Amino acid sequence: xxxxxxxxxxxxxxxxxxxxxxxxxxxxxxxxxxxxxxxxxxxxxxxxxxxxxxxxxxxxxxxxxxxxxxxxxxxxxxxxxxxxxxxxxxxxxxxxxxxxxxxxxxxxxxxxxxxxxxxxxxxxxxxxxxxxxxxxxxxxxxxxxxxxxxxxxxxxxxxxxxxxxxxxxxxxxxxxxxxxxxxxxxxxxxxxxxxxxxxxxx
Numbered sequence: 001x002x003x004x005x006x007x008x009x010x011x012x013x014x015x016x017x018x019x020x021x022x023x024x025x026x027x028x029x030x031x032x033x034x035x036x037x038x039x040x041x042x043x044x045x046x047x048x049x050x051x052x053x054x055x056x057x058x059x060x061x062x063x064x065x066x067x068x069x070x071x072x073x074x075x076x077x078x079x080x081x082x083x084x085x086x087x088x089x090x091x092x093x094x095x096x097x098x099x100x101x102x103x104x105x106x107x108x109x110x111x112x113x114x115x116x117x118x119x120x121x122x123x124x125x126x127x128x129x130x131x132x133x134x135x136x137x138x139x140x141x142x143x144x145x146x147x148x149x150x151x152x153x154x155x156x157x158x159x160x161x162x163x164x165x166x167x168x169x170x171x172x173x174x175x176x177x178x179x180x181x182x183x184x185x186x187x188x189x190x191x192x193x194x195x196x197x198x199x200x201x202x
């Protein structure tokens with residue numbers, strides 16, 4: 001079934017929330033997915049250089065934050081991983097404002113291993129932010145064949161697993177020296193650093 005925003009907030013925090021009052025305090029951020037989106041449903045056809053040139057173009061247009069890579073391919077070594085590794089080695093300033101996306105692990109040890117691998121990718125490439133994709137319901141059209149069995153395919157909203165993932169990611173960001181409260185007064189003027197976005201999908 002469907003879940004309201006108010007029910008989600010209550011489930012995650014244990015407190016009642018007035019969605020209207022909450023939204024009045026939201027600091028709007030625009031996370032640019034132009035670099036990531038060519039890979040959404042096409043396992044082939046996007047290249048490291050295409051992603052690099054797209055990122056440079058979006059920076060020229062004034063974007064400050066980007067989903068650089070999403071990790072939904074388990075053991076496959078895709079352009080999504082190669083791209084952030086290449087940036088870290090060759091043009092690290094372009095990682096500024098960058099996010100790596102993945103889904104929270106379930107209680108299954110293999111899924112925990114994959115999420116830990118993706119968190120390690122953030123650490124060793126020095127990508128400063130995380131975008132956590134959380135499925136709320138089954139996708140009626142099914143998951144793309146190359147994503148079957150991935151964390152995004154198998155995980156569904158569960159407050160416990162989302163909060164466990166947030167805790168692990170927060171520890172990683174703290175170890176990297178990011179501030180405890182990375183709030184930006186004017187998000188459009190500064191790049192995020194040490195931020196975690198939770199994205200509810202489907």
